[in-house]
Amino acid sequence: MPGVEVTVEGLSKSFGRANIWSDVTLSLPPGEVSVLLGPSGTGKSVFLKSLIGLLKPEKGSIVIHDTDLVRCNESKLYELRKLFGVLFQDGALFGSMNLYDNIAFPLREHTKKSESQIRDIVMEKMDMVGLKGDEMKLPGEISGGMRKRAGLARALVLDPEIILFDEPDSGLDPVRTAYLNQLILDLNAQTDSTFLIVTHDINTAQTVPDNIGMLYRKHLAMFGPREVLLTSDDPVVSQFLNGRRQGPIGMSEEKDTAQAAREMAEVDELDGLPPIKPQLTATGGLPERKAVARRQKRVRDMLHTLPPAAQEAIRRSFEENSAPQARAQAVGAAPYSRPDDPTRALPRISPDDDPTTQLPRVR
Template identity: 90%
Template sequence: MPGVEVTVEGLSKSFGRANIWSDVTLTLPPGEVSVLLGPSGTGKSVFLKSLIGLLKPEKGSIVIHDTDLVRCNESKLYELRKLFGVLFQDGALFGSMNLYDNIAFPLREHTKKSEAQIKDIVMEKMDMVGLKGDEYKLPGEISGGMRKRAGLARALVLDPEIILFDEPDSGLDPVRTAYLNQLILDLNAQTDSTFLIVTHDINTAQTVPDNIGMLYRKHLAMFGPREVLLTSDDPVVSQFLNGRRQGPIGMSEEKDTAQAQREMAEIDELSGLPPLKPQIEASKGMPERKAVARRQKRVRDMLHTLPPAAQEAIQRSFAEQEHAHGRAAVVGAAPYGRPDEAPTSEIPRVPDAPLGAPVDRGRHHQR
């Protein structure tokens, strides 16, 4: 059973006279990994806080299990929050508690489980994120990456249906970011929960999620399956996902119109779309990610509505994936060049060194 669907409709948030974003409309598909992008200061973290009811939007709705979080009473909101697990940017661990007690905290606070039951759950989650054996270390004694993994273990202890990640790769080197990205997808394969990741890392955005959304100029520029966003001809989306200087986004978010037009003319001289980067797969021995088939079916159903260049790039990408999987099955090789190894139910331990349906364009959402 996949995680819960989250339906956001016409959401607007301001602080005083400062509008953060308006009329944000999207649906997080159940059990899939979604990423929210946008230039700095566009309110991505504010959006996460609104989803869990820490901030109250002025307009719109957030519907989970037929309940609107924006309008429900405090008692119902408290219960719905138990559906969420949250990984904060720095892990947000209690500095005076060891890792075991940090991870056990939600169980002691929100359940009536015995200490023996709590121990079983905590040790299981620590093993899942590669921290077995580090139970009695304090947050100040471990690396930033290990703190993030401890924060992730804490986010998992209540077996949430929705997990939010607020810039999980911030402060990490590329190698540890790659480990963390693999861990996120392996966890999704195991739990089939609904994930939403806020990130600035372009490689993460290109290779991890099933769906991509982007906030720009106080609105949701676009939200949809990864293949559609990665082949989009929308100037803002294309500029951001390709990490280009040329385009509407400038140092102060919006460029001078004439300059943006000159730069877009330079881009127009280029022909074709770059090949789509393949999505990271779950590690060998993990359950198959059911989200992939669900997303690809949506993309195939809407393929005829996309520009010809996008259709060609997406069809080529699907064909290459099918060929790679068929070849792996024939020769016994793992996809993307991973060596064969004995199947295991555990996620490989991360080193202890420093951790190291149409496209939704903000107006209509897909159910």
């Protein structure tokens, strides 16, 4: 069974007189990877905190398993939070605890499992993210990328049905970001949980998610399957996803009307839509991601409602990605895992690999 659906309806949040966003409505499809984008300061992290009940919106609803998190009592909210795993921007590890104890913390806090059971779970999750052998290290003794992976392992120990990622790529170089993106998709293939990622990385937004949403000027500009947004003619969505200067978004989010009009005229001179980048696939040996077929069916059902240029680009993308060579090209390198069971997950990293980064050396 896929992860649970999260239905957000008419959500509004303010701090005093400062409105963060209003009337946000979307549904996170069960078992799929969704990305939330937007210029800095548009309230993306606030949205994540609202989803798990750390912040209380003034209006709207967040429904999971027929329960509204905005209006339920504290005991019910406490139980529903166990459905979530959260990877915070900096990992949010306890500095005085080693990695093993950091990752074991949710199990000791929320379950009655024995220490031997906890050890089995912790070691499995550390192995999944490539941290086996680093159990006794303190957060201050490891790199930022390793801290993020430790935070991800901790988010996984309760086998959550919904996993939230708050800018997992912040502070990482492009290579580590690529490895982390592959790891996220591989985890989705293994768990079929519902993922929501907040990111600024355009390559991540173009190649990782099944669905893309964008916050802009205190509203949700658009949310839907990746193919629909990557071919959208909405000026805000198109500008952001293509990383262009030309468009309505300026340095301070809002841009002078005359300047925006001049830049949009430049955009209009460009010919056609850019090609849709292929989506990453799970590493060879892992289950095929069930989310892909579910998303593609939704896209085909709504294809006739899209502009002709978008329809053509999406059809071409489906045809290219269905070819065996395209699928092989889209498969990224196995990121971190070194399983003892070769039938379970990812290829083992050889002893010649650099133990300080857990990444294979270039030969």
